[in-house]
Amino acid sequence: MKDSRDKLELVDIYKTYRVGPVTTQVLCGINLEVAAGDLVSIMGASGSGKTTLMNTIGLLDHPTSGAYIFQGQNTAKLKDKQLSTLRGRHVGFVFQSFHLLPLLTALENVALPLVYQGESRSQMKRRALEELEKVSMSDRVNHRPDQLSGGQKQRVAIARALVVQPSLLLADEPTGALDPDTANDVIVLLKKMNAEQGVTILIITHDPAVARQCKRQLQIDNGQLIENHVKAAIDRESFVPDVGADYFAQVTTG
Amino acid sequence: MFRIVSIARANSREALSSLRAARLRTILGLIGISVGISSVIAMISVGEIAKQQARKQFESMGTNIVVVRKSHSISTSEGREQQIQLSDVMNMTQSIPSITDAGTRISGYGGFVHAGTEVGEGSIQGVTQSFASVAKLPVRSGRFISDLDINRLFCVVGYDIALAMREAGTFEIEGSLIELEGNLFTVIGSLGPVSENYALPVNIDANRSVFVPISTSSRLNSKPEIDVIIARSRKDLNYELVTEEVTNYFRSRNPDLVLDVFSAQQLIKQMEAQMQTFTLLLATVGSISLIVGGVGIMNIMLVSVAERRREIAIRRALGARRGDIQSQFLIESVILTMAGGLLGIGIGLAATYVICQFTGWDYLVSPISVVSGLVTATFAGLFFGYQPARQAARLDPIVGLQSGG
Ligand SMILES: Nc1ncnc2c1ncn2[C@@H]1O[C@H](COP(=O)(O)OP(=O)(O)OP(=O)(O)O)[C@@H](O)[C@H]1O
Ligand SMILES: [Mg+2]
Numbered sequence: 001m002k003d004s005r006d007k008l009e010l011v012d013i014y015k016t017y018r019v020g021p022v023t024t025q026v027l028c029g030i031n032l033e034v035a036a037g038d039l040v041s042i043m044g045a046s047g048s049g050k051t052t053l054m055n056t057i058g059l060l061d062h063p064t065s066g067a068y069i070f071q072g073q074n075t076a077k078l079k080d081k082q083l084s085t086l087r088g089r090h091v092g093f094v095f096q097s098f099h100l101l102p103l104l105t106a107l108e109n110v111a112l113p114l115v116y117q118g119e120s121r122s123q124m125k126r127r128a129l130e131e132l133e134k135v136s137m138s139d140r141v142n143h144r145p146d147q148l149s150g151g152q153k154q155r156v157a158i159a160r161a162l163v164v165q166p167s168l169l170l171a172d173e174p175t176g177a178l179d180p181d182t183a184n185d186v187i188v189l190l191k192k193m194n195a196e197q198g199v200t201i202l203i204i205t206h207d208p209a210v211a212r213q214c215k216r217q218l219q220i221d222n223g224q225l226i227e228n229h230v231k232a233a234i235d236r237e238s239f240v241p242d243v244g245a246d247y248f249a250q251v252t253t254g
Numbered sequence: 255m256f257r258i259v260s261i262a263r264a265n266s267r268e269a270l271s272s273l274r275a276a277r278l279r280t281i282l283g284l285i286g287i288s289v290g291i292s293s294v295i296a297m298i299s300v301g302e303i304a305k306q307q308a309r310k311q312f313e314s315m316g317t318n319i320v321v322v323r324k325s326h327s328i329s330t331s332e333g334r335e336q337q338i339q340l341s342d343v344m345n346m347t348q349s350i351p352s353i354t355d356a357g358t359r360i361s362g363y364g365g366f367v368h369a370g371t372e373v374g375e376g377s378i379q380g381v382t383q384s385f386a387s388v389a390k391l392p393v394r395s396g397r398f399i400s401d402l403d404i405n406r407l408f409c410v411v412g413y414d415i416a417l418a419m420r421e422a423g424t425f426e427i428e429g430s431l432i433e434l435e436g437n438l439f440t441v442i443g444s445l446g447p448v449s450e451n452y453a454l455p456v457n458i459d460a461n462r463s464v465f466v467p468i469s470t471s472s473r474l475n476s477k478p479e480i481d482v483i484i485a486r487s488r489k490d491l492n493y494e495l496v497t498e499e500v501t502n503y504f505r506s507r508n509p510d511l512v513l514d515v516f517s518a519q520q521l522i523k524q525m526e527a528q529m530q531t532f533t534l535l536l537a538t539v540g541s542i543s544l545i546v547g548g549v550g551i552m553n554i555m556l557v558s559v560a561e562r563r564r565e566i567a568i569r570r571a572l573g574a575r576r577g578d579i580q581s582q583f584l585i586e587s588v589i590l591t592m593a594g595g596l597l598g599i600g601i602g603l604a605a606t607y608v609i610c611q612f613t614g615w616d617y618l619v620s621p622i623s624v625v626s627g628l629v630t631a632t633f634a635g636l637f638f639g640y641q642p643a644r645q646a647a648r649l650d651p652i653v654g655l656q657s658g659g
Contacts (some may be wrong), residue, residue, distance in 0.1 A: 060571055060651045081575050088573015099568045099655070103271045116573040118257025164573070 005072045006036035006167040006200065008057065013066035015052055026052045027063065028223030036167065037198045039191065041211035044220035050204045051172055053220065057202065058170045059087045071167075088116050092161025092199075096173035098153040100145040100160070106132065107141045110160045117164060131159035135189060151182035158189060162199065169193070171203045175210060187213055261578055262585065269586035276558065280590065283554045286547025287594025287634060288601060291627045293540030295602025298623035300609055301533045307615045308525050311451045315390065317518040320353070320496060321455055322483040322504070325512040336511040338480040340468065342504065343382070346485060350503050352496045356485035357384035360471045360478045366415060366464055367433040373418035376462035378434055380471020380478070388484040391460055396428040396443030403467040409439040410465040416444040434464060437474060453525055455516055456482045493517035544630070547594065548638040555587050555642035559649075566646050567654025580647035587639025588632055595631025599624055 015027035026049040034040055044050045055061035056068065059075060068075045071090055075083065092113075093099075100109045111128040119127070132138055135155040145153055154174060161169055171190060175183030187203075187210055194201045203214060211217050217228040273280045312319075324338065338358070346356040360380040366373050385391070386398040398410055409432060411419065416427055419441075424430050431438050448460040472478035487496045497515045504513050516524075559566070566579055574582075603619060610617040 055652055055655075058571070060655075081577070084570070084573055084575040084578075087571070093571045095655070099564070099571075101565055101568065103275060112569070113572040115261055116257075116569075116575070116578060118260045120260070124260075160572070 007034060008071075008168065008200075009033045009067075009069040010057070011067040011069070013053075013056065013063045013068060015049070015056065015061070016064045025223055027056070030066070030223070030225055032218075032225055034200060034202070036200055037194070038200050039194045039215040040200075040202045040218060041214035041216070042202060042204045042218045042220060042225075043206065043208070043211050046206075048220045049223055050220055054170050054172050054202065054204055057168075058091050058093060059083045084116075088113060089164060090167045092164065092166040092169040094154070094157050094161050094169065094171040094174045096176040098145070098150075098157045098177075100153055100157060102145050105142045105144055106137060106148065106156045109145070109156055110163050113160060113164045127163055128159070131163045132156070134162070134193075135159045149182075150178050151185055154178065154182075154186050155189065158186070158193070162193060162197070165197070165199075167200060169199050169201045171201065173204050173206065175205065175207065183207070183210070261581065269582065269589050272558070272562070273586065273590060276554075279554050279557065283547070283551045283590055284594040284597060286543070286550040287591050287631065288547075288598035290540055290544030290547045290634070291595045291598025291631055292600075292602035292605060293536055293543055293598075294630050295599050295623045295627045296605045296609070297533055297536030297540055298626055299602065299606040299618075299620045300536070301529055302620040302623065303606070303610060303615050303618060304529055304532075305526070306618070308453050308522060311453050312518055312522060314449075315451050315454065315518070316486070318487045318489050318491075319388070319454075319518045320485040320487050320500060321516040321521075322485065322500060323455060323514045323516070324481065325514045327512075336508060338483065338504075338511065338513075339507070340382075340472075340480065342507045343480070343483055346483070346500075346503065350499050352487045352491050352499050353485050354488055355384055355388050356483055357382045357386070357388040358468070358480050358483045359385055360468055360475060361481055362435075362471065362475050364435040366411075368419050368430070369422050369424060371422050373422055373432070374415045374462060376412070376415070376464070377459060378471065379463050379465050380468040380475070381465050382468050385465070385484070388486055389458055389460070391448060391458075391465075392446040394444050394446040396441070398443055399465055399467050401467075404469045405473060406467055406470060407437060407439045408442045408467060408470075409434065410443040410445065411441055412445050412459075412463045412465075413447040413461040415462065415464060432464070434466070435474065439464075439466065453521055455514075455521070456484070487517070493519040544634060548591075548634050551587055551590055551594075551634070552638040552642060554590070555583060555639055556645070558586070559583065559642050559646040562646075563649055563654040563657045566649050567651040567657075570649075570651040571655070576647040579649075580643045583643035583646045584636060584639050587642070588635030591631045591635035591638070592628070595627055595634075598631070599627045602627065 010030050010032040013027050013030040014025070017024040017026060030053065042050055042053065052061060056063050059070065071086060073086075075086075078086070101112065104112065107125070107128050110131055111124040114124040114127060129138070129141065132141060135158055137152060137155050137159065140148060140152060140156075145156075148156065169190070174190070175186050178186060190201055190203065191213060193199055203210065205211055219226045219228065340358065343356055343358045346353050358381070362378045362380070363376070364378050365375045381399055383399060383401040386393060391398070393410070394416075396410070399408065411427065411432070419427055419430065419432070427441050427444050430441050432441055433439070445460055448458070450457070450459060485500070497517055497520070500515045501513065504511060569579060602623070607617050
C-alpha cells in the first residue's frame with residue numbers, strides 16, 4: 001500500500017485571489033512534505049487559507065506559483081483531464097457539510113467515484129457495499145441523504161472518499177457540523193482507516209482535541225505553515241498502540 | 255472505452271431522476287419541443303400521404319393521359335372568342351402520331367326529372383364516343399354514347415342518378431325516359447361509380463352527370479363550347495414530345511387559339527411543386543416552434559446548471575472530467591427533447607389522421623416521418639443543450655463548492 005510515490009510535496013506555494021482591485025494573498029510560500037500513511041491535522045483561524053490549501057493539495061485549485069509534486073508528477077504541467085484522473089484515482093474528499101448528492105441513495109453516492117473510473121456495475125455495487133460495511137452503514141444502503149443523521153451522512157461520505165482506495169484523504173472540518181460524540185466517532189473512524197489501510201489523511205479542524213489525535217500537527221498563519229514538532233514527537237511515541245483500543249471501545253459503546 | 259459506457263449509463267439514470275425532481279420545468283420544455291416535433295411529423299406524413307395519393311390516382315387514371323384546355327390566361331376578348339372545333343378533335347388520332355385516342359365534351363348544367371320526380375341536378379355533358387375510354391368511365395349497363403347517335407335524344411346516366419332512378423321505382427333503367435331541361439331523353443346506359451381525380455385540371459363528376467351526344471348538346475345548349483379534350487398518347491413516349499405535337503397540331507388549325515396542354519407527368523410534377531409549397535409552410539411552422547421549444551429547453555438546462563453548481567463541483571471533486579460533466583448535461587437535454595419528441599410523434603400522427611379524415615386520403619404511418627422526428631429531437635437536444643453543458647463543464651469546482659446550490 002505504502003509507496004514512495006504516495007508522498008506529496010509542496011514547494012513555495014503562493015495563492016493570490018484578485019477580486020476587482022483587491023488582491024488577497026492567501027498562501028505565501030507554503031512548504032510541506034507529507035509522507036505516505038501520515039495522519040496530519042491543519043489548524044488555523046477562519047479565513048487563514050485552510051480550505052484553499054486543501055483544494056490545492058486535492059488538485060481542485062491551482063496555485064498562483066510554486067511547485068506541487070503529487071504521485072511523482074509536477075502537477076503544474078498537467079491538463080484538466082489528467083488532473084481529474086489523478087484526483088479520481090488517488091484523492092478522496094470529505095467535506096464539513098458532507099456534500100452527498102441528494103437524489104442518490106447512500107449506495108449510489110458511495111459508488112459515484114467508481115462511475116468516473118469506468119467500473120462495471122456489479123463491481124461498483126460490490127465495492128460500495130464493502131465500504132459501507134467498513135463504516136457500519138450496511139443497514140442504510142438504500143436511504144437517501146435526507147433520511148440519514150449528520151453522523152451517518154459523514155460516514156457515507158467517508159465511504160465514498162475511500163471507495164476508490166485513494167492514497168490521500170482530505171477532510172475539511174469533517175466534524176464541524178457534528179455534535180461532540182458523533183464528531184469523535186468520525187475521528188475514530190478516520191484514524192482506523194489510516195491505521196488499517198495506510199491512507200494518508202489530512203484533517204482540517206478548529207478543534208484542538210481532534211488535532212491532538214493526529215500524528216502530525218500543523219498550524220497555518222499569515223499564509224505560512226508552522227509545525228508543532230515537539231507535540232508531534234510526544235504523540236508519535238504513545239499514539240499507535242492507542243488506536244485499536246480506542247476504536248473498539250467506541251464501537252462497542254456507540 | 256468501458257468508462258464512457260459506464261458513465262453514460264449512470265448519467266442517463268441520474269438525468270431521469272433530476273428531471274423528475276424539476277417536474278414543472280420539465281413539462282413546459284416538453285410541450286415546446288413536442289409542438290415542434292409534431293409539425294415535423296405532420297409535415298413529412300402529409301407530404302408522403304399526398305404523394306402516395308397522387309400516384310394512386312394517376313395509376314387508376316393511366317399515366318398516358320393528355321388534357322387539352324383553353325388557356326385561362328388569355329387576356330384579349332378576341333382570343334377568348336376562339337373555340338376548339340369538334341372536327342379538329344375528331345381528327346387528332348389521325349393527324350397526331352403520338353395520340354391514340356381523343357374524346358371531348360360540351361358541358362352544361364341542369365336538373366333531371368324522372369317519372370315525375372327530380373332525380374338529381376348536375377352537369378349535362380355532351381360527349382363524343384371516345385370520352386368513355388379516355389376518361390375511363392365504366393359502363394355498368396347498356397352502352398355508352400356512340401358517334402353515330404347524331405342529334406339523338408339519348409343519354410347515359412351517372413351512378414348517383416341511376417341510384418336515384420331506382421329509388422324512384424324504375425328497375426329497368428335502359429329504355430326509361432328522363433327529362434333534361436325540358437327535353438325527354440331515352441336512357442341507353444348507366445355508369446358504375448367513378449372516383450374523382452383531383453389531380454386532373456378538369457372536373458368530370460361522372461357520378462352526378464348525364465351524358466348525351468355532343469351533337470345533341472350543341473343544339474340544345476345556348477352556348478355550346480368545347481371546354482376540354484382528354485386524349486391518350488402512345489405509352490412510353492416523352493411527354494415533351496407529345497405536348498409539342500398536340501400544341502403544333504392545334505396551332506396549325508387555328509393560330510389564334512391559345513391552349514394549355516397537360517400530360518400526366520407534367521401534372522405529377524406540378525402537384526409535387528404544390529406539395530413543396532405546403533411542405534415549406536409546415537417546415538416553417540415546424541422550425542419556428544422547434545426554435546421556440548429549443549430555446550425553452552436551453553433555458554431549462556441553464557437554470558438546471560445554475561441550480562446544480564454544487565453537484566457539479568462535487569462530481570468534479572470525485573474525479574469527473576470536464577467532458578464527463580458536459581456529456582451528463584447533454585444526455586439530460588437529449589432525454590428531455592427525446593421525451594418531447596415521442597410526445598410530438600404521437601401528436602403529429604394524430605394531426606395527420608385528422609387531416610386525412612378531412613381530405614379523404616388514406617391514412618398511413620410514414621416510417622420516415624417517425625425516424626426524422628426522433629433524429630430532429632436528438633439533434634435539438636444536442637444543439638440547445640450544448641451551451642448549458644459547456645457552461646457546466648467550465649464551472650470552477652472551487653466556486654461550485656462554496657455555492658449554496
Ligand atoms: N474564490 C475566491 N475568490 C476570492 N477570494 C477567495 C476565494 N475563496 C477564498 N477566498 C479568500 O481566501 C481566504 C482563505 O479562504 P479559505 O476558504 O481557504 O479559508 P479557511 O481557512 O478555509 O476558512 P474557514 O475556517 O472559515 O473555512 C479568505 O480570505 C477568502 O476570502
Ligand atoms: Mg474552510
